[in-house]
Structures are given as structure tokens and as C-alpha cells.
Amino acid sequence: MSKNKKVTLAKTKKVDFEREIMGKIASGQITMKPRWYFILGSLMMILGLISSTVIATFLINLTAFVLRKKGFGYGKLDMVLANFPIWIPIVAVLGIGLGIFFLRKYDFSYRKNFLVIVIGFIISLIIAGLAIDKLGLNDVWSQRGGMRRFYQNLEGRENLPEGFERMGSQSGRWSRGLPGAK
């Protein structure tokens, strides 16, 4: 491509761009998105980040609580898996993923090393989740308040079939037909 050709093209396009675009603007073919659209977008992003962070933290804390209550018990992994509310860690991971997605949308994220931001974010969530459990808030919430029933369900204290006891003990299910049971 010659240099001259390029200059000519640039000059031609100069006229075209202006005429075409300004024509479309004047005729109303293209219009600016209103300011509220962008404000709403920013608000949604902030809300998304906050809610995904809160949900992920809470669910990490809940995972720690359930593990503490039901235990890892040697040789009881299949029992743990059978009764563990597996949706909790799954939703927690989804919450973390969503949080990272929202973090990526922020301007500062590309100025810094994003991997460090992501690792920092995940570590903070895990620490916060474990800290809530350590502080004993789960025990308080499982004893009283609006979350009591939810916690009791998680612990297996309610809504269990007849003869089905808490995990970790010789449960009804365990003694009623699983291999080796009498």
C-alpha cells in the first residue's frame, strides 16, 4: 500500500465519518443512552459485588460449621458425603466466581496484578468465613433467631426420617440396609 493512497483514503473518510455520523445523530437514528442507565449499571455492579461477597463468606462459614458439627471422621467419608449439604460449598464457589467477575469490572483491577487481587479476595473470604464460625456466631444463630430452623436442618436435628439419627452416630440409615449392616 502506498503512502499516498492512505492519505487519500484518510481524507475521504474524514468527510464520510462526519457526514454519516452527524447525519445519523441529527435524524435521531442514534441517540445517547441516558445517564441513569450508567448510574444503574454502577449500582448493580456494587450490589452484585457486595451480595456475592456476603453470600460467599456466609456459605464458607456454614461449610466450616457443618464440618465441625458432622466431622470428617476417619472411615466415615461416605457418610459425610451422603449427608453433607453439598450445595453450600458449591454456591459458595459460585459466589466467589461472581465476586471475581464483578471485581474485574472495576477500573483499578487492570492497573494492579489481577491474580494477586483474586488470591487476596479468596483468602479474605475464607478467613472471614472461618472467623465467623470461630467467634461462635453459628452456635448463637442455631440456638435462637430466625435462622434457628435452617441451622437445625443442617445439623440434622429436624425433618429426618424415622430411625435416622444424626450423622456421626450409628444412624438408622446406616443400620438399615447399607452393606455390612445388620
Next chain:
Amino acid sequence: MKDISKLPDEDIVNLVRGKDKELFSLIIKRYQEKLLRYADYLIGDEHKAADVVQESFIKAYINLNGFDVKKKFSSWMYRIVHNAAIDAVNKNKKQIPLSEKTDFDSGVNLEDELIKKELKINAQLCLQQIPVIYREPLTLYFLEEKTYEEIGDILRMPMGTVGTRINRAKILMKKICQKTKK
């Protein structure tokens, strides 16, 4: 009008957002050639580059209320063109991607003036042979004379990465240009 034409981009954007839509033509006048040149270097096809620039001006106008006037308008505008150009490049799949892991000795000190001369003489030929991830920062730095910070804003990457890529691009450019000469 004479005074208005001397206003910085950000002030003109404010006026366009206010009520004076016609002033958007000033923005087009200021940027069309630069953007056309930039898109052409990225895409390697002046007609497609022209389409990309036109589409970018329209996108910029539609989303003008989303621009933060505290930031640099030129970086925002280049970013829009960059996105559209990359989409066009991906559609065409013309370039052969080079692994980001490909490493070069970034300690090599090359004379910028030599690179500038090389670029001007044989720019298009050499540039088209460089992977797009190196072509972008090199074009912005040498041809558009943007700072590392501005390039970081346009390409959404930390300044350190910009520096590394420019160094690698310089080495690649030198190798390719020398081969092309022979």
C-alpha cells in the same frame, strides 16, 4: 465556535452531553485520522479499519454519558477502537497468535530512534508480522506517541506489562524488519 474548538476533549464531551450534539463533529475531526491509522495498523485492511472507526464513533456517542470526564477522553476513545479492532481481527483470524509465554531478553537496549525509522519506512509490512498483543502497544507508543500509563488504560493492563510487551515488540520488530530488508 473558535473558542470551543480550542477546548479540551473532556469539556467538549460535557457540552455534547448537555445539549450541543453538533459539537460531536469536533471530536470526530480530532480523532478520525489517528484512529483510522491505529485501526489500520491493527487490522491491516484500510476498509475494515474505516468500518471499525465509524462503528467506534457511533458507540462512543451512544455511551457518551458513561464516560467519566475526570479521565482522559483519548484513552477511552482508543479503548473503544481497540475493542472493535480486536473483534474484527478475531473474525478474520488473519494473525497467527504467538504464545504469551514466549520470552525475550528484555535487558537488551535498543535505540528508539532506529525503531521509529524502521517503523516509518516499512511499518505496515513489519507490523503485520508481529502478533497483535505486541503490535498494539508498539503502535500506540511509537506511532500514536502515547505514554505507558495511557497505553495501560487503553489496553487494560498494568504499566509493567506494557513495558515488557514494548520491549519484546521492539526485539521482534527489529528481527522481522531486518529479515524483510534482506
